[in-house]
Amino acid sequence: MTKFFLLLLSFAALISCSSLQSYNKHPKTEFRGVWIATVVNIDWPKNGLDEIEKQKKDYLEILDFYQNLNFNAVIVQIRTAGDSFYRSEYAPWSRFLTGKEGKAPKENFDVLGWMINEAHSRGMEFHAWLNPYRATFDLKTEVLSPTHDFNLHPEWMVKYGKKYYYNPGLPEVQEKMVSIMKEVVADYDIDAIHFDDYFYPYKIKDKVFQDSSCYEFYKRPKQSIADWRRSNIDSLVKKTYRTIKKEKPWVQFGISPFGVWKNKSTDPKGSDTKAGQTTYEDLYADPLLWMKKGWVDYLIPQVYWSMDLPVASHSKIVDWWAQNKSNSNLYIGNGAYKIRNNSDHAWQKKKELPNQLKLARNTQQMSGNAFFSAKSLMKNNSDVVKYIKRKYYKKAALTPISSLTKNTFNEVKVQVSKHSEEKIEFTVNSPQKLRYAIIYDSGKKTKLTYPTTKLLNKTFIDDSSIFSISKSEFKGKKHIAITFINYYGRESKPTVLKIKND
Known part of the structure; x- marks a missing residue:
């Protein structure tokens, strides 16, 4: 009996220690990021026609809000659709910044350099978010600059639905995209290059992405069109990573893929979900391969569903990503924009988003979170903000180190x-x-x-x-x-x- 009692005590102690280790109220390192979307002025600037001083004030309001919440990174969209928020050799100024595409800011103000400095001065990393393949946001091509690739290289464009896209299968397109990334890394003191979930476009019923002739010309023997498309995305990811590290090895490369890799119904290795589209089969992106090959410093899967949503449970998807993590850092993307603004009634609850933060912190393989998007918490839901600050973000945290970095620190x-x-x-x-x-x-x-x-x-x-x-x-x-x-x-x-x- 005594031996049994001692074993029971040992087991209880083990469970207790395990529980304590799995939850750290004030972690030393934890990624706390927020996406600042600029396409169609979602978050910033509020209007491309605003005076630069107004735009500065609005940007600083975002930074100050999230600094007060002890966030340590901003992910700012600097390329929305073949354009740029900085002076570029490869793309015209964005109309979402200046009101007219190709028009520079007054007095040639270096918007991006200023944004980076303001983030750094608040102790926040600046991740430069670029959308590689979306060429236009709509079919109003008359608003595009003469220097936009739609006008310079119409042969690169594929019309799909109500947008134009760069054809990822063309070597010239890949070369152009890599040059764009190199330019940003070389010219600006950024902490990371960031891609979102838009690779090949989300599928539209009864619409065909017209790249069959390109496929026939460039495919390998017996290579399916799906595998060929994935190989194009893999190639861009690999080339981008290597270009970044060659230029500035400390700059990270991160990607935020759609949350569901595959459903279990199509692949036993997939998640227990019923997502209508998946990142592997529909967007032709394979983030598991990128982690395995060491082509990304971090992934932020967009798990924008509530904890127990039947078709795509947040908790199940987080667990799936945790089980499939390799090499790269792993954070979770949270859909803050859904709070009290979604047909899923779970988002009406004050603790829905905080419970997602708790899950990430309790999951050993996860190293933080990012919210989409910046405005979601700024004007509404103050009760959620206060709860998150008090319960999870009361103290500051340092950003995680890339698991791929080989750098050591000599004495200072x-x-x-x-x-x-x-x-x-x-x-x-x-x-x-x-x-x-x-x-x-x-x-x-x-x-x-x-x-x-x-x-x-x-x-x-x-x-x-x-x-x-x-x-x-x-x-x-x-x-x-x-x-x-x-x-x-x-x-x-x-x-x-x-x-x-x-």
Whole structure:
């Protein structure tokens, strides 16, 4: 009996420890992202005809809202449909930014550079979101710039439904897309290139994507059109990843595929869902292969359904992705836009979205979440926002490191170099580029690591070896621990410094 009782206690302890390990109230690293959609001015700018100062104000309102919620990344759409939100050799200025396609912002204002700096200054990563294959948003081609690819390369275009698309099967199209990604990475201080779920377009009943002649010309022997299409997408993903890493190896590459890879009804390896379309069979995208091959740093499957929706349960799909994760980081995309705005009554509940965050945090293979889209929580549903802040995002979190990065962090030397009435100045010496300085509350002794509950400040560092922090941030502390985040997202060993707060 005694032996049995001891075994029972051991088992209970094991279960208890497992439970504690599976849920961390204040994780040190967790991706907390939000998509800022610019196509047809969904989130920003509110109108392409707005003055630039109004657009700046609206963008900062988004950043400040999500900074207050302790988010650490924004995913901003900078290419919507063959256009750009930055000066590009390969695409005209977007009409969603300036009101007229091809028209530059006043005084040649560098919109993208400014947006990136404002995100970084708030401790947030900037993921540049580009839609590769959508060429137009509608059939109103008369509004397109003479330099739009629809006019320069009509042979690249495929009309499907009420839009035009680039033909992914053409080598020239792939080459163009890779050049676009290279340009953004080379010219801007972004943290990631991001693709969404639009590869081959979602299927429309009784419509055929007219690429059969291209297929016949480029296919391999005995290759089906479905496999050929997937190979085209695979090729772009692989080339984009390699181009990014060659240009700036610290810049990540992430993709947000449609949430259902395959239904179990068509493949035993698929999820227990009844999705009308799937990413593998209908969009011709194979994110499982991209993870396996190490072509992406992260995936954010768009699991925009409620927890227990019969045809596509959020909880079942999250579990499926967890079981099929390999190599890359894995986050979950949440449909915040559905809160109290959907026929599925589950979204009427205050805790629907928070319960999805809880599920992701309790799932070992998941490392965070991203919300679509930015405006969803800003004007309505304040009760949901308050609950999320109090229950899940009360403390800040650092962004996860790409599991594919090989970078190591050498020692960083830092010292207090100057005191004033208002701020403390630090001098830093590092053999590699630094992105942020992290200040923790500490005692006299240095620890190996500090939890985010001790975090006092996260400061963006430019190329200078000197930076300063307001004394108000130290809250009367006598000792602080300071670490640094490099461009790869790694945190250095802490250094404890004594400071004066008189």
